[in-house]
Amino acid sequence: MSPLLTIDDLSVTFARAGLLSRLVNPFPLPSFNVIDGVTLSLMPGETLGLVGESGSGKTTLARTILGLVRAAAGRIVFEGRDVRTPADFRAMRRRSAMMFQDPVASLSPRLRIGTLLTEPQIIQGLPMPDRRAVAKALLALVGLPASFVDRFPHELSGGQARRVGVARALAMKPHLLLADEPTAGLDVSVQGDVLNLIGDLKRELGFAAMIVTHNLAMIRHVSDRLAIMYLGRLVEAGPTQDVFCAPMHPYTATLIQSEPIPDPRRRSQNPAVTGEIPSVFRRPSGCEFHTRCPIARDRCKTEAPTYRPMGTDRMVRCHFPLQTGGQEREAFSRASANQKGKLT
Amino acid sequence: MSGSLAASDLSVRYETPHGSVHALRHVDIEAHPGEVIGIVGESGCGKSTLVTALANLLPANARVDGSIRYNGIDLAKLDARRQRLLRGDEIALVSQDPMTAFNPVLTIGDQLVDFQHHRKDLGRAQKRARIAAMLGRVGIADAELRMDCYPHELSGGMRQRVAIAAALLTDPGLLIADEPTTALDVTMEAQIIHLLRALRSEYNGIIIVVSHNLGVIAELCDRVYVMYAGEVVEGGEVDAIFHDARHPYTQALLACDPARFHERLDRLPTIPGSLPNLTQPPSGCVYAPRCACAFAPCGSVAPPLVKLSASHRARCHAVTP
Numbered sequence: 001m002s003p004l005l006t007i008d009d010l011s012v013t014f015a016r017a018g019l020l021s022r023l024v025n026p027f028p029l030p031s032f033n034v035i036d037g038v039t040l041s042l043m044p045g046e047t048l049g050l051v052g053e054s055g056s057g058k059t060t061l062a063r064t065i066l067g068l069v070r071a072a073a074g075r076i077v078f079e080g081r082d083v084r085t086p087a088d089f090r091a092m093r094r095r096s097a098m099m100f101q102d103p104v105a106s107l108s109p110r111l112r113i114g115t116l117l118t119e120p121q122i123i124q125g126l127p128m129p130d131r132r133a134v135a136k137a138l139l140a141l142v143g144l145p146a147s148f149v150d151r152f153p154h155e156l157s158g159g160q161a162r163r164v165g166v167a168r169a170l171a172m173k174p175h176l177l178l179a180d181e182p183t184a185g186l187d188v189s190v191q192g193d194v195l196n197l198i199g200d201l202k203r204e205l206g207f208a209a210m211i212v213t214h215n216l217a218m219i220r221h222v223s224d225r226l227a228i229m230y231l232g233r234l235v236e237a238g239p240t241q242d243v244f245c246a247p248m249h250p251y252t253a254t255l256i257q258s259e260p261i262p263d264p265r266r267r268s269q270n271p272a273v274t275g276e277i278p279s280v281f282r283r284p285s286g287c288e289f290h291t292r293c294p295i296a297r298d299r300c301k302t303e304a305p306t307y308r309p310m311g312t313d314r315m316v317r318c319h320f321p322l323q324t325g326g327q328e329r330e331a332f333s334r335a336s337a338n339q340k341g342k343l344t
Numbered sequence: 345m346s347g348s349l350a351a352s353d354l355s356v357r358y359e360t361p362h363g364s365v366h367a368l369r370h371v372d373i374e375a376h377p378g379e380v381i382g383i384v385g386e387s388g389c390g391k392s393t394l395v396t397a398l399a400n401l402l403p404a405n406a407r408v409d410g411s412i413r414y415n416g417i418d419l420a421k422l423d424a425r426r427q428r429l430l431r432g433d434e435i436a437l438v439s440q441d442p443m444t445a446f447n448p449v450l451t452i453g454d455q456l457v458d459f460q461h462h463r464k465d466l467g468r469a470q471k472r473a474r475i476a477a478m479l480g481r482v483g484i485a486d487a488e489l490r491m492d493c494y495p496h497e498l499s500g501g502m503r504q505r506v507a508i509a510a511a512l513l514t515d516p517g518l519l520i521a522d523e524p525t526t527a528l529d530v531t532m533e534a535q536i537i538h539l540l541r542a543l544r545s546e547y548n549g550i551i552i553v554v555s556h557n558l559g560v561i562a563e564l565c566d567r568v569y570v571m572y573a574g575e576v577v578e579g580g581e582v583d584a585i586f587h588d589a590r591h592p593y594t595q596a597l598l599a600c601d602p603a604r605f606h607e608r609l610d611r612l613p614t615i616p617g618s619l620p621n622l623t624q625p626p627s628g629c630v631y632a633p634r635c636a637c638a639f640a641p642c643g644s645v646a647p648p649l650v651k652l653s654a655s656h657r658a659r660c661h662a663v664t665p
């Protein structure tokens with residue numbers, strides 16, 4: 001089977017933005033790779049979870065795939081065809097949908113919810129005999145009362161408005177779904193509905209999905225494969241269960257350890273990782289995770305690790321990957337336990 | 345000064361063109377110095393309404409009934425000026441998005457000096473020294489340098505630390521954090537959880553943490569109130585809530601959290617149905633339309649608050665002590 005979507009060595013470059021920072025820093029700044037050499041593929045019907053913290057470039061990557069951001073280098077192949085020109089991207093976008101990260105901000109404050117929900121289909125020219133009924137069905141889909149059709153966005157709580165945004169995107173029945181934080185701001189009781197719904201629609205229509213998220217607890221249950229991003233580069237990829245059970249990159253292990261556990265009898269002893277997330281504008285030397293890595297050694301500070309295969313279906317970018325029974329794994333557990341009491 | 349807080353029979357309505365939204369109904373909560381109280385519940389259940397009522401920051405279209413007593417004083421009985429004074433000095437609210445709490449065109453240092461306007465006894469230099477110490481305490485390295493930064497020059501995690509520092513600078517008896525980690529990445533969230541935990545050991549006021557994230561509540565709180573559709577449906581020690589939940593809603597909510605399952609689930613558990621319309625709350629139990637245990641009285645008779653132990657309560661017809 002050939003992949004539905006292939007991304008090969010994709011890079012995206014931004015010039016350092018902001019007048020203020022340019023005034024503060026008078027030297028002409030070169031541009032920066034916010035996405036750097038990302039290679040991944042998506043099989044038909046597959047769900048890929050793209051996981052990373054804010055600033056890791058997940059959203060930019062998703063937007064680049066849809067042609068909303070221009071790539072500086074690399075290749076995108078969709079359904080066997082190179083996607084290069086604006087016309088190529090338009091053709092691809094007609095067969096795919098993006099669920100944006102912040103639908104709340106995109107809800108026009110003066111339109112009623114019923115209108116907002118059916119607007120995209122009307123714009124696409126889809127026939128709709130009963131707009132109110134469609135809107136009510138969509139509200140039911142995301143667990144909101146039908147009476148909300150007459151409400152305005154500002155009359156909803158943060159989470160309620162978020163659901164309206166999700167309903168709006170799902171109404172388009174996409175072929176390839178690029179979902180950016182599809183459940184951020186949703187309640188757990190509704191998050192499941194939305195994800196089950198995406199799953200049902202996926203089975204029915206056979207589309208593939210790429211879910212961009214920082215929500216590990218959720219992505220664990222809905223993705224077949226995971227790719228972990230840090231500062232615009234993939235640091236690890238593999239089948240979801242394998243990555244969760246035996247993370248190889250210390251960053252992945254850190255993410256998993258940082259998740260709060262909903263059990264007061266198993267409170268975490270200390271933060272798994274300290275320090276701030278660095279910026280792509282000031283990439284640390286060597287391995288970019290070395291500034292926060294609990295097992296970093298001298299080599300990590302100077303030499304950048306390559307993104308290399310481990311076994312048949314996993315990739316990792318680390319000089320000292322954590323392996324079951326290996327000394328790195330032990331060192332990781334020891335090091336993250338040693339940070340007890342430190343605040344930062 | 346730090347004292348106990350008790351809200352009793354507290355109700356809040358929002359007047360809107362489509363009718364009154366009964367956002368909070370007959371809520372009883374109490375909190376004592378040294379305690380970390382969790383308010384957990386899903387979107388729209390009234391968590392923010394409850395804490396904004398406590399902080400006296402409700403919007404103009406809100407109508408409040410019931411009483412809030414702080415340190416034995418009924419806040420409604422104070423005149424407006426004294427109420428403002430008391431709440432301004434005693435109650436600090438850290439909101440979900442700390443960016444909105446700061447003025448974008450003033451440096452962090454200048455704003456934190458202003459936060460201490462009640463300390464007439466301190467000069468500017470002393471105030472700046474307090475700020476530096478407080479920033480250090482919330483884990484900000486190079487505090488002196490950071491004071492000259494503008495809010496947008498700080499990361500989300502750092503802004504949340506500064507917001508917590510700002511709140512603590514007013515020496516509040518009650519610190520309310522409304523979704524303090526929701527806007528943060530998981531590694532930053534873990535750090536803020538540990539910060540709040542470290543702070544509580546030195547702070548002897550009340551901390552109220554509002555969150556929809558059961559993990560955050562389990563990590564931080566001593567006692568928890570679970571809210572649904574404007575009511576507190578269950579309250580108790582954190583261990584009782586997570587290991588001996590008695591209200592059907594609390595049980596369903598816990599069962600939905602994907603963080604509790606490590607094996608891949610083909611379908612994520614959900615709670616069927618939707619929130620009741622808060623302009624016409626159901627006459628019986630608010631959870632009845634979605635409750636798997638509902639029986640005869642649930643649709644028409646409001647359930648009693650059943651006492652299960654010294655601190656554990658659940659509002660349900662099906663619960664017996």
Ligand SMILES: Nc1ncnc2c1ncn2[C@@H]1O[C@H](COP(=O)(O)OP(=O)(O)OP(=O)(O)O)[C@@H](O)[C@H]1O
Binds near residue numbers: 155157359386390392
């Ligand atoms: N200013 C307002 N006018 C009218 N209704 C409002 C107003 N603010 C909130 N509401 C309604 O009151 C109810 C409670 O809202 P509130 O913001 O307190 O919930 P919440 O638990 O904080 O939710 P979230 O988790 O989404 O922040 C909701 O039904 C909401 O739609």
Ligand code: SF4
Binds near residue numbers: 591637659
């Ligand atoms: S009172 Fe009835 S409907 Fe309400 S939670 Fe209890 S059993 Fe369910």
Ligand SMILES: [Mg+2]
Binds near residue numbers: 158392393
């Ligand atoms: Mg809220």
